[in-house]
Amino acid sequence: MHALMQDRQLLISTLIDHAALNHGEVEIVSRTCEGPTLRTNYQTLRQRSVKMAKALLRLGVRHGDRVGSLAWNTHRHMELYFAVPGMGAVLNTVNPRLYQEQIEYVINHAEAKVLFFDLTFADLIRALRPALTFTGTLVVMTDRAHKPAGLDDCLCYEDLIEAETDEFEWPLFEETQASSLCYTSGTTGNPKGVLYSHRSTLLHSFNTCSMDGLQLSCRDCVLLIVPLFHVNAWGLPYASAMCGAKVVLPGPWLDGPSLLPLLQQERCTFSIGVPTVWLGLLQFIEEHPQLLTGELALERVVIGGSAAPRALIERLHRLLGATSIQAWGMSETSPMGTIGNLLPKHLALSLDEQIDVRAKAGRPVYGVEVQVVDDLGRTLPRDGKSAGHLKVRGPWVASGYYKGDGGQVMDAGGWLQTGDVASIDEDGYLQITDRSKDVIKSGGEWISSIDLENAAIGHPAVQEAAVIGLPHSRWQERPLLVVVVKPGVDVQACDLLAFLSTQVAKWWLPDDVVFVDQLPHTATGKLQKARLREQFKDFVFTSERPQAAPQRSDVNATTNHG
Ligand code: AMP
Numbered sequence: 215m216h217a218l219m220q221d222r223q224l225l226i227s228t229l230i231d232h233a234a235l236n237h238g239e240v241e242i243v244s245r246t247c248e249g250p251t252l253r254t255n256y257q258t259l260r261q262r263s264v265k266m267a268k269a270l271l272r273l274g275v276r277h278g279d280r281v282g283s284l285a286w287n288t289h290r291h292m293e294l295y296f297a298v299p300g301m302g303a304v305l306n307t308v309n310p311r312l313y314q315e316q317i318e319y320v321i322n323h324a325e326a327k328v329l330f331f332d333l334t335f336a337d338l339i340r341a342l343r344p345a346l347t348f349t350g351t352l353v354v355m356t357d358r359a360h361k362p363a364g365l366d367d368c369l370c371y372e373d374l375i376e377a378e379t380d381e382f383e384w385p386l387f388e389e390t391q392a393s394s395l396c397y398t399s400g401t402t403g404n405p406k407g408v409l410y411s412h413r414s415t416l417l418h419s420f421n422t423c424s425m426d427g428l429q430l431s432c433r434d435c436v437l438l439i440v441p442l443f444h445v446n447a448w449g450l451p452y453a454s455a456m457c458g459a460k461v462v463l464p465g466p467w468l469d470g471p472s473l474l475p476l477l478q479q480e481r482c483t484f485s486i487g488v489p490t491v492w493l494g495l496l497q498f499i500e501e502h503p504q505l506l507t508g509e510l511a512l513e514r515v516v517i518g519g520s521a522a523p524r525a526l527i528e529r530l531h532r533l534l535g536a537t538s539i540q541a542w543g544m545s546e547t548s549p550m551g552t553i554g555n556l557l558p559k560h561l562a563l564s565l566d567e568q569i570d571v572r573a574k575a576g577r578p579v580y581g582v583e584v585q586v587v588d589d590l591g592r593t594l595p596r597d598g599k600s601a602g603h604l605k606v607r608g609p610w611v612a613s614g615y616y617k618g619d620g621g622q623v624m625d626a627g628g629w630l631q632t633g634d635v636a637s638i639d640e641d642g643y644l645q646i647t648d649r650s651k652d653v654i655k656s657g658g659e660w661i662s663s664i665d666l667e668n669a670a671i672g673h674p675a676v677q678e679a680a681v682i683g684l685p686h687s688r689w690q691e692r693p694l695l696v697v698v699v700k701p702g703v704d705v706q707a708c709d710l711l712a713f714l715s716t717q718v719a720k721w722w723l724p725d726d727v728v729f730v731d732q733l734p735h736t737a738t739g740k741l742q743k744a745r746l747r748e749q750f751k752d753f754v755f756t757s758e759r760p761q762a763a764p765q766r767s768d769v770n771a772t773t774n775h776g
Contacts, residue, residue: 223412224389224416225416245463245467254289259293267297275301277391280395285331291355296455299415309397310338311737312737320407323404328350330354333360340364357372392411394446399740407616410446415610417581430450435460436486437464441738444738445543449549470498482511484514491739496526517541547611557641581610582610584604586605589602601636601647601662605625635650656691659721667681670695670710675699676699680696680743682747695728696746707726726756
């Protein structure tokens with residue numbers, strides 16, 4: 215029997231219509247590539263999105279066509295978030311931090327009809343053009359006064375807007391139609407396209423606004439640090455429109471000196487970013503404590519994209535007075551998979567004990583199912599210890615990649631292999647141990663590089679730490695700890711190993727410690743383990759060298775399994 219409920223489709227256009235009507239005056243504050251900070255609101259954002267949708271129609275964009283963007287977090291990019299899917303096309307946000315060949319690959323693969331780019335990427339566009347198969351329209355996201363010389367065949371964003379009126383009815387179509395195309399970071403092989411739908415995006419947004427999700431509401435002011443060019447900025451533009459939250463967009467500037475004034479002046483209550491960005495901001499604040507005048511309004515900080523070290527959660531609480539919510543997810547999961555809120559039984563715990571819970575990657579939110587299996591596919595117990603391959607399924611989880619890349623990705627049960635190694639505890643909290651390819655296989659046992667990194671970062675001298683597994687004649691692989699030390703601090707390898715020995719099992723202790731000036735990061739700010747392994751491929755552990763002589767930078771720690 216069919217129900218008698220209205221068959222209204224979950225379309226992205228309904229989000230911006232709702233925000234304009236019910237939260238029309240709520241501000242969108244944007245730093246711009248031209249320099250000044252611009253203040254607009256949901257009502258104007260809708261008007262301009264509608265005009266852009268009409269301009270795209272005029273340029274020949276039709277339902278299902280791809281429209282590319284190579285842009286930072288600005289009001290114009292946020293307008294495209296509504297204009298493009300709203301008129302039935304698919305927004306392909308290209309990550310400008312990828313290698314140039316990968317950017318070329320993504321643009322060619324997505325076959326966009328129109329490609330928008332920020333002023334800052336004018337040179338990149340010039341460099342890319344010879345290799346692009348793109349024959350559509352290029353639009354530089356600025357006004358005529360700021361249009362760079364030598365881009366005569368490119369249109370201007372503001373000209374397109376000015377030429378249109380805001381009378382327009384968004385088209386109606388099925389909610390299962392594609393809305394956005396975001397590519398994975400492609401640490402191995404070419405990036406693969408994840409194709410979100412209007413339905414998956416709206417379901418994901420409901421979740422973000424729920425109390426046990428990210429608790430986003432119209433009382434929030436969001437400092438949107440996660441880039442609009444990666445995983446739809448974790449769906450925050452859409453969730454913010456759903457609940458009418460104020461949004462602050464930092465433009466191209468994601469460093470401490472740029473972010474702190476935005477937090478202070480806009481009274482941001484909520485922010486979201488990868489650990490590297492938070493580490494940068496906290497370091498800046500620690501170096502300039504005099505700038506932290508008055509109380510911040512910041513209540514919640516969402517950390518995801520990489521494991522959040524316990525020490526980072528503590529520092530965010532101590533310095534910014536903010537509660538950290540760790541989330542786990544990936545491009546393929548839109549990305550919210552698990553979210554680290556507390557259970558009733560945790561409320562009576564001390565702050566320290568609560569931080570222990572918050573240092574885990576969170577529990578599944580309704581809609582996402584997770585499972586951990588062994589090499590033979592058998593489900594492992596939820597005991598917080600048994601680590602295995604993490605699988606996931608749900609209505610905002612990918613069923614395949616764009617153009618069939620990567621072949622069949624779901625198993626018979628509809629599960630997607632995440633490539634992560636994880637355990638799940640009795641309360642359902644996920645603990646990410648590693649990416650499958652990063653876990654260190656030592657003497658038949660697994661050592662978590664993430665746990666070691668999180669422990670190392672707890673040492674007051676350590677700015678950043680990475681652990682990789684390198685070949686070892688006896689144990690197959692052993693951990694190497696690579697450390698960036700805070701400026702002006704002196705620390706020896708033996709100090710770090712002594713510190714780590716109080717945190718992890720003896721046989722987990724890295725065999726050597728190497729100090730470096732900086733660590734390689736991926737386009738989305740994650741440690742780039744593949745490059746690090748390449749960098750240290752000829753490294754021989756001190757214990758493996760013919761005549762081992764102790765040096766400052768590498769100290770042999772005796773390892774003994776069990
Ligand atoms: P991406 O698709 O680029 O967003 O990367 C997704 C990957 O980031 C996941 O598969 C995890 O390996 C990693 N990741 C995301 N969130 C977390 C987290 N909270 N803890 C550990 N790893 C994470």
